[in-house]
Amino acid sequence: MGTKLQNNIAIAVIRILAALVVLILVFLLGKILISGIPHISWHFLTAASQSFESGGGIGVQLFNSIYLLALTLIISFPISLGAGIFLSEYAPKNFLTAIVRMAIEVLSSLPSVVVGLFGFLLFVVQMKMGFSILSGAIALTFFNLPLLTRNIEESLRAIPDLQREAGMSLGLSKWKTVTKVILPEALPGIITGVVLGAGRVFGEAAALIYTAGQSATNIDFGDWNPFNSASPLNLFRPAETLAVHIWKINSEGVMPDAAAVSAGSSAVLIIAVLIFNLLARVLGNSLYHKLTATK
Amino acid sequence: MSINKYDFNEKSILKFDPNEHEIAIETKNLQVYYGNNHALFDGNLQFERYKITSLIGASGSGKSTYLRSLNRMNDNVAKVDGQIMYRGLDVNTSKINVYEMRKHIGMVFQRPNPFSKSIRENITFALKEQGLKNKQKLNEIVEQSLRDAAIWDEVKDDLDKSAWSLSGGQQQRLCIARTIAMKPDILLLDEPASALDPISTSKIEETLVELKKRYTIIIVTHNMQQASRISDYTAFFHLGHILEYDKTKHIFTVPKVTATNDYISGNFG
Numbered sequence: 001m002g003t004k005l006q007n008n009i010a011i012a013v014i015r016i017l018a019a020l021v022v023l024i025l026v027f028l029l030g031k032i033l034i035s036g037i038p039h040i041s042w043h044f045l046t047a048a049s050q051s052f053e054s055g056g057g058i059g060v061q062l063f064n065s066i067y068l069l070a071l072t073l074i075i076s077f078p079i080s081l082g083a084g085i086f087l088s089e090y091a092p093k094n095f096l097t098a099i100v101r102m103a104i105e106v107l108s109s110l111p112s113v114v115v116g117l118f119g120f121l122l123f124v125v126q127m128k129m130g131f132s133i134l135s136g137a138i139a140l141t142f143f144n145l146p147l148l149t150r151n152i153e154e155s156l157r158a159i160p161d162l163q164r165e166a167g168m169s170l171g172l173s174k175w176k177t178v179t180k181v182i183l184p185e186a187l188p189g190i191i192t193g194v195v196l197g198a199g200r201v202f203g204e205a206a207a208l209i210y211t212a213g214q215s216a217t218n219i220d221f222g223d224w225n226p227f228n229s230a231s232p233l234n235l236f237r238p239a240e241t242l243a244v245h246i247w248k249i250n251s252e253g254v255m256p257d258a259a260a261v262s263a264g265s266s267a268v269l270i271i272a273v274l275i276f277n278l279l280a281r282v283l284g285n286s287l288y289h290k291l292t293a294t295k
Numbered sequence: 296m297s298i299n300k301y302d303f304n305e306k307s308i309l310k311f312d313p314n315e316h317e318i319a320i321e322t323k324n325l326q327v328y329y330g331n332n333h334a335l336f337d338g339n340l341q342f343e344r345y346k347i348t349s350l351i352g353a354s355g356s357g358k359s360t361y362l363r364s365l366n367r368m369n370d371n372v373a374k375v376d377g378q379i380m381y382r383g384l385d386v387n388t389s390k391i392n393v394y395e396m397r398k399h400i401g402m403v404f405q406r407p408n409p410f411s412k413s414i415r416e417n418i419t420f421a422l423k424e425q426g427l428k429n430k431q432k433l434n435e436i437v438e439q440s441l442r443d444a445a446i447w448d449e450v451k452d453d454l455d456k457s458a459w460s461l462s463g464g465q466q467q468r469l470c471i472a473r474t475i476a477m478k479p480d481i482l483l484l485d486e487p488a489s490a491l492d493p494i495s496t497s498k499i500e501e502t503l504v505e506l507k508k509r510y511t512i513i514i515v516t517h518n519m520q521q522a523s524r525i526s527d528y529t530a531f532f533h534l535g536h537i538l539e540y541d542k543t544k545h546i547f548t549v550p551k552v553t554a555t556n557d558y559i560s561g562n563f564g
Contacts, residue, residue: 162408170421171398185411293413293457
């Protein structure tokens, strides 16, 4: 077989495989969006859900999902940032570091339902936090932490050592070099990681069923004092998220329009993740340009 | 061509008379180890103030290792024993504040490594971190150091553009400007022109000759023409040993050591 023919066959196979991936994605997204978008309305996005009648919305669940995501990121980002910086810049190459790395890898392959059950036993039962947003956020932190740490570590590592030497040779301490030179350059990679993590967290159901709970208590959007039990910001109220809602409707929903609510919720979930993606990219890019003076 | 075995005891190292020459920095018995690998043996060199000294030798001869030890850039990479005397102080001890020391002994690297910041910020960044806030003063330093590095005219209208928008040669001169903005005493350069084209190289060389009026310059170079063009003194490194150190014109015309003679006449390396 001629070299040229071989090459052409290889390229054709690769193209077909790539097309397959794109096709599956387009099909999936298309199916969800086409069947879901017709059900999305302002009423659907804001109204409370109904258990037995049709016409329920997803207002509370949507808010819960976003609030839970924000809480999870607030808890997990600083921890991951610290751990990532340590692993990439300071960790000595020894047995202990290798164990930490392996632990992170194991943690990242933990099934989310296991994380959920662990969170249930530890936070909900043992620490008596009940089914609550906080329990859910901590469980999701366990879920998010390994990936985010890994991502931050790799993003920092990708910056050439020449930049570190430049900082050091000017008499900057290692800490200053890392935080003021290396970190800004690594920002696009870190933001991509945060967004990917956020998408996973936003769509996560299994880890939340036993921690944040499956009930959407009515909340009063006029009361923003986090210490009031009806406040949207209250950390100790149970909070069914969008993903959990979808799961619940499909497994035990008895409302007449269950299929429609499920389809609409799925579309909203996907659209929300897309919006995060875009927002994070726009924000990240403008921050990166500002920090690095590139246009 | 094979590398001959040379007698490492056959060496000729210039010693300055301290009454006639001002010594900027000096190493005594410097040994560098990468793990078990003894990479530099008995580094005994004196560097005269306001002169350019070249370190030459084949790849792996220890010249970069030696240079990087002078401002302790090898700290976490290698074990460095021996004394580095700077202003009557041994800077190779754990008591020395290396960050302060590096402001006095600046370094420019082989590949241009400007920060991903604007041209102006590349100069001001480290100064600001040290607490210099006065805008006017900062602007003066930016202009002065860019002028000293002979790049002011090329970038004066683009100070807020990214440093990465410059050509490789311009980036390297920006790195020189960034280093001299710290007002160091000694400038260490590790093959600063090896990644650059001939025109950029000659600009860097002109810059260095101009800078030696105010700085002591030590430069590692693979390029023997460069060493002979710009430097006052030259040290020849071979397999971790410094075999000859003398005035540049002596090294390149009447070397005393066989290995040096073979190297400069192209018999190895």
